[in-house]
Every structure is written in C-alpha cells, then in structure tokens.
Amino acid sequence: MSAADFSAKSVDTKIAASHPATWSLVHRHRLRWWEPLPWILAIGYFFLFPNHLGFGTEMLIMVLFALSLDLVLGYAGIVTLGHAAFFGIGAYAVGMLAQHGIWSEPISGLAIAAVVAAIFGLLSGLVLLRTTGLTLLMLTLSIMLLLEEAANLAQEWTGGYDGLTDVSISPVLGLFEFNPLYPTTQYLYVLCVLFIGFLVVRTIVYSPFGESLTGIRENVLRMHAVGAPVRKRLVICYAISAAIAGVAGALWAQSNAYVNMSTLSLDRAATVLIILVLGGYGRLYGAFVGAVAYMVLAHYLAKLYPTAWQLGLGLMLMTIALFARNGIIGIVENLLARRRGKAPAQGSGS
Amino acid sequence: MSRPLLEARGVGKRFGALVAASDINFRLDVGARHALIGPNGAGKTTFVNLMTGVLTPTQGQVFLDGEDVTAIAQAERVKRGLARTFQINRLFRGLSVLENVYIPVAEQLGAAPGMVRPAGKRKDVIDAAMALLEKLRLQDVAAHKVSELPYGRQRLVEIAIALGLSPKVLLLDEPAAGVPSSESHIILDAIAGLPKDIAVLIIEHDMDLVFRFADRITVLVGGKIFAEGTPKDIAANADVRAIYLGQATHG
Numbered sequence: 369m370s371a372a373d374f375s376a377k378s379v380d381t382k383i384a385a386s387h388p389a390t391w392s393l394v395h396r397h398r399l400r401w402w403e404p405l406p407w408i409l410a411i412g413y414f415f416l417f418p419n420h421l422g423f424g425t426e427m428l429i430m431v432l433f434a435l436s437l438d439l440v441l442g443y444a445g446i447v448t449l450g451h452a453a454f455f456g457i458g459a460y461a462v463g464m465l466a467q468h469g470i471w472s473e474p475i476s477g478l479a480i481a482a483v484v485a486a487i488f489g490l491l492s493g494l495v496l497l498r499t500t501g502l503t504l505l506m507l508t509l510s511i512m513l514l515l516e517e518a519a520n521l522a523q524e525w526t527g528g529y530d531g532l533t534d535v536s537i538s539p540v541l542g543l544f545e546f547n548p549l550y551p552t553t554q555y556l557y558v559l560c561v562l563f564i565g566f567l568v569v570r571t572i573v574y575s576p577f578g579e580s581l582t583g584i585r586e587n588v589l590r591m592h593a594v595g596a597p598v599r600k601r602l603v604i605c606y607a608i609s610a611a612i613a614g615v616a617g618a619l620w621a622q623s624n625a626y627v628n629m630s631t632l633s634l635d636r637a638a639t640v641l642i643i644l645v646l647g648g649y650g651r652l653y654g655a656f657v658g659a660v661a662y663m664v665l666a667h668y669l670a671k672l673y674p675t676a677w678q679l680g681l682g683l684m685l686m687t688i689a690l691f692a693r694n695g696i697i698g699i700v701e702n703l704l705a706r707r708r709g710k711a712p713a714q715g716s717g718s
Numbered sequence: 719m720s721r722p723l724l725e726a727r728g729v730g731k732r733f734g735a736l737v738a739a740s741d742i743n744f745r746l747d748v749g750a751r752h753a754l755i756g757p758n759g760a761g762k763t764t765f766v767n768l769m770t771g772v773l774t775p776t777q778g779q780v781f782l783d784g785e786d787v788t789a790i791a792q793a794e795r796v797k798r799g800l801a802r803t804f805q806i807n808r809l810f811r812g813l814s815v816l817e818n819v820y821i822p823v824a825e826q827l828g829a830a831p832g833m834v835r836p837a838g839k840r841k842d843v844i845d846a847a848m849a850l851l852e853k854l855r856l857q858d859v860a861a862h863k864v865s866e867l868p869y870g871r872q873r874l875v876e877i878a879i880a881l882g883l884s885p886k887v888l889l890l891d892e893p894a895a896g897v898p899s900s901e902s903h904i905i906l907d908a909i910a911g912l913p914k915d916i917a918v919l920i921i922e923h924d925m926d927l928v929f930r931f932a933d934r935i936t937v938l939v940g941g942k943i944f945a946e947g948t949p950k951d952i953a954a955n956a957d958v959r960a961i962y963l964g965q966a967t968h969g
Contacts, residue, residue: 389848393817397838397839571833576824576829576831576835576837579821586809589808591821592793595825595826596793596825
C-alpha cells in the first residue's frame with residue numbers, strides 16, 4: 369500500500385469503474401424494460417374507458433402530486449404533513465388569474481403556478497427546514513392550515529368557502545378546448561405534463577444531488593461532517609417539490625374549472641401521504657401504484673359501502689404499516705428478491 | 719521545523735459553570751501520527767468537536783493550515799481538509815458501501831450539486847470511490863448494503879468516508895471501538911496504510927494500538943493537557959501511569 373496513490377484523485381481510471389460491484393450504481397439511471405408500462409397503461413385507459421376520463425385525469429394529477437411528495441419525503445426524508453399547501457397555491461394561482469379575467473392560457477398558467485409555489489416553498493423552507501421530526505411535522509401542518517384560513521377570509525379574491533366557480537381556461541395551444549363534461553383534452557394534457565414532471569423527478573433522484581438527498585435522509589449528522597451544505601440542499605429540494613405540487617394543483621384547477629378550499633385541506637395532504645405510503649415511498653413508481661390503488665379502491669368501497677368506506681381504507685393502511693413497510697412496490701421487490709434468492713441491494717425505510 | 723497543519727492555541731470551552739476544556743495548546747504537523755488519550759470524561763470528544771467546528775471555543779483559537787478557523791463552520795473546515803471519523807458508526811445505513819463513499823467523494827470533487835447528469839455517469843467520482851475501497855480491501859462488498867457488513871468492515875467504511883474527502887488532517891475517534899479482536903487487525907492494517915503526507919490524530923483507549931501507531935502522545939485529564947511526549951516518555955511518566963495507564967488493561 370503506497371501512500372501517494374491513496375488520495376481520491378489519482379486513480380487508474382478504466383479499471384475501477386468497470387469493476388462488477390459498480391454495476392448497480394453505474395446502470396441504475398438506465399431505462400428498465402418495464403418502465404414504459406405505466407405510460408402504455410395510461411394510454412390504454414384513454415381508449416378503454418372513454419367515459420371515465422374525468423376519474424383518470426384525477427388519478428394522473430394525484431400521481432404527479434405524490435411524486436412531488438416522494439422527492440421530499442421518500443428521498444430527502446423531510447417529514448411533512450402540509451404538502452397540500454403547494455397544491456392549493458398552484459390551484460388558487462391559476463384559478464384566481466382565470467376567474468378575474470387576468471390570465472387564462474393553460475400552459476403558461478402552469479409555469480406561473482410553479483413559480484409561485486416554488487417561491488413559497490423556498491421562503492417557508494428556509495424557516496421550516498431548521499427543524500426536524502415532530503416540530504417540522506407540526507409546522508408544515510400549521511402553515512397549510514393558515515393558508516386554508518387565508519383562502520377562507522380573502523373572499524374577494526378566493527371566493528371564500530364557496531371557492532372559485534368560474535375558472536374558464538383557454539384552449540390548449542389555441543386548438544384543444546377544455547370541456548369538463550367530456551375531458552379528452554384534459555386527460556391527454558395532464559398525461560403530457562405528468563410525463564414531463566416524472567422525467568424531472570427521475571433525473572433529480574438519479575443525479576449526484578439526489579444521491580446527496582438520500583445521504584441526508586440516511587444520516588444527516590454524517591452529511592454535515594462530510595461538508596455538505598445540508599440545509600441549502602433541503603431548501604432547494606423543497607422548492608422544486610413545491611413547484612411540482614403547484615403544477616399538480618394548477619392542473620386540478622384547470623381540469624375541474626373550479627377551485628375550492630379542499631385543495632388546501634388536511635384531507636388532501638393526508639390522502640397524498642397515504643397514497644405514497646401505500647405505493648412505497650422513495651421508490652419513484654410508488655406514486656403511480658399508490659395513486660391508482662388508493663383511488664380505485666376508494667371509488668369501489670364508496671360505491672359498496674357509502675357510509676363506512678373509509679373503514680376499508682383504514683384496515684388496508686394498517687396492514688401496510690404492519691406487514692409491508694415499503695408499500696406495494698416493496699412487496700413486489702421482496703417477491704422478486706426471494707425468487708432470485710437474495711435480498712434487494714438497495715432500499716429505504718425499514 | 720515542520721509546518722503545523724492543525725493547531726490549537728489556548729483553546730477552552732465552558733458550558734455555563736462546567737469547564738469542559740481549558741487552555742489547550744496543541745499542534746499537529748505534516749505527516750504526524752499523534753495519539754490523544756485520557757480517562758473517560760477527560761474531554762477528548764469535546765476537544766475533537768472544538769477542532770472540527772461542531773463546538774465553538776469560549777477561549778483561544780484554532781488554526782488549520784496556517785489560517786484562523788475559530789469562527790468557521792464545520793462544512794467549510796471539511797473543505798479545507800479536516801476530516802474525522804466517529805466513535806460510533808455514522809454511516810448511510812440503507813445505502814451500498816459504494817454509495818457511502820460516493821457521497822463524500824462527490825462533495826470533494828464538487829459533483830454533489832449536479833442535478834442533471836446521472837450519478838452513475840460521474841465516472842471520476844465512482845473511480846475515486848472504488849480506488850479507496852480497493853485500498854481498504856472493500857471492493858468486493860462495494861455493492862452490498864453497508865448495514866449487512868460485519869462490524870469491523872463497517873468501521874473501515876467509516877474510515878473510507880473520511881478519506882473520500884481527501885483530507886490533510888484526519889481525526890480518528892476510537893477507530894477500533896467495538897471491533898471484536900478477531901477483526902481488529904484489519905483496522906490496524908488500514909491505519910498503518912494511511913497516506914504518509916496527511917496528519918493523523920487518533921483518539922483511542924486501546925493502548926496496543928496507540929503505542930504501535932503513534933510517534934507522539936498527548937494525555938488529556940479534566941479538560942487540560944496533562945502530559946505530552948513520545949510514547950517512551952509517556953510510558954515512563956509515573957503520573958500518567960498513576961492517573962491513566964494504571965486503570966487501563968495495559969501497564
């Protein structure tokens with residue numbers, strides 16, 4: 369062991385990176401064979417269920433919202449119960465501009481929503497992310513509830529309790545009309561935006577920045593000790609996530625043509641959290657699986673047991689919490705690992 | 719006379735009425751192999767925290783490579799070449815061994831803020847991380863989750879993370895703590911193989927390791943420097959034997 373070649377910089381380049389042990393890190397950002405599957409299914413849904421596109425649009429929006437939460441909760445380990453704050457900000461930004469006749473072009477509307485939500489994420493993140501754990505949880509919750517109350521009080525702008533009921537949006541690209549009764553445009557438009565949002569999140573989580581976020585999640589004290597600017601990274605991540613959640617909220621406002629206080633509510637924040645836990649957090653596709661599983665289940669349970677459907681959801685959540693901490697995706701991973709006869713190489717959570 | 723890489727001048731720390739460290743003068747030269755010993759509660763950890771910037775001293779100054787870093791934060795001191803390991807493992811438990819080393823190397827090479835290029839395409843970072851793992855004979859377990867390794871090899875990852883920062887000064891806080899004796903030779907080998915040009919300060923209870931490794935020893939008692947000298951001086955010092963060595967396993 370000579371001293372000189374110990375340092376991190378002087379290395380024989382080719383040999384190390386081709387070592388078989390580096391394979392999973394070197395290849396993890398590459399497209400896997402099953403990754404087009406969700407998109408094929410989403411397009412299939414469009415043709416198979418033309419009468420349920422409204423429901424489909426809602427699912428796609430929740431997938432995008434859950435993806436934004438996955439970035440902060442699943443990857444960076446920021447425990448938040450107030451993520452609907454950004455969803456609501458995006459929804460109200462688009463809704464107020466359209467209702468008051470200021471701006472109704474949809475695509476730039478999404479950009480505006482993203483910027484407003486990102487700024488709010490940045491500012492609140494600078495304060496909030498000084499704290500962790502239960503304190504952080506309560507602070508994110510209270511900021512969201514303050515916003516909800518502000519939306520209730522600023523009636524002139526937000527419509528108060530009744531919300532904004534006349535959010536008319538211009539045709540997409542000047543060509544495709546938004547029609548809340550037959551939402552083909554909405555579905556495809558939301559699907560395209562979801563695809564872009566997904567690419568953004570996927571790129572970030574597989575980047576060195578994403579790796580450092582997982583480092584913060586796994587051991588924040590060590591991240592300080594390796595000289596990482598932890599709070600700066602968390603605030604950046606929080607602002608990006610806020611922007612994506614804002615876009616999800618804006619899509620919700622555009623496709624429903626109204627905005628109400630439910631976009632900012634604890635109910636929505638809890639739903640997206642349940643979706644992510646159900647699908648599997650820190651797993652990128654957990655948002656897809658969770659959103660579809662939750663919404664389909666909620667839909668049918670509500671039909672079958674109109675008064676007690678939430679009991680079914682509660683039981684399912686308890687099952688997940690007790691037996692499958694990594695959600696549905698985690699169950700699939702375990703089954704695959706068992707078939708290959710080894711434990712999965714990577715994982716979060718338990 | 720060689721240049722001090724890390725120097726403490728009259729450093730002290732009080733927590734209210736409690737004096738955790740006082741009037742510590744200490745220097746670590748290029749290539750030093752220095753050991754810090756002392757009974758439990760002597761202020762060894764406080765001393766390390768003062769050097770690394772986890773704590774700010776209430777008196778005195780800390781110099782790193784000739785510059786006053788007393789008021790400079792931990793992260794910035796790391797960038798200037800001060801790295802440490804921890805007495806109790808602080809690893810990224812859910813990640814692979816390679817990722818554990820990738821993270822500090824990415825910080826060191828300035829790759830970590832990048833959001834667009836995939837981590838796997840930063841071959842420079844992966845190569846540097848793998849080279850370190852090869853030096854520490856961890857290359858074969860690079861893809862394993864770090865929490866699945868035996869404890870002795872986890873301690874090596876702890877050292878690998880610190881080395882990934884290309885330090886000028888390395889503080890090893892009880893590197894062999896908790897390692898079963900059957901595995902402790904791998905820690906000794908790793909420490910013996912550290913690059914000669916970096917200054918190393920080791921805080922250790924294991925006298926075997928201290929006397930094998932150090933060319934200079936500082937004894938800390940009650941937050942003050944009690945004695946300093948070559949291993950021979952310290953071993954021959956009757957006061958030190960009475961206070962410290964007498965209670966240890968080794969005489």
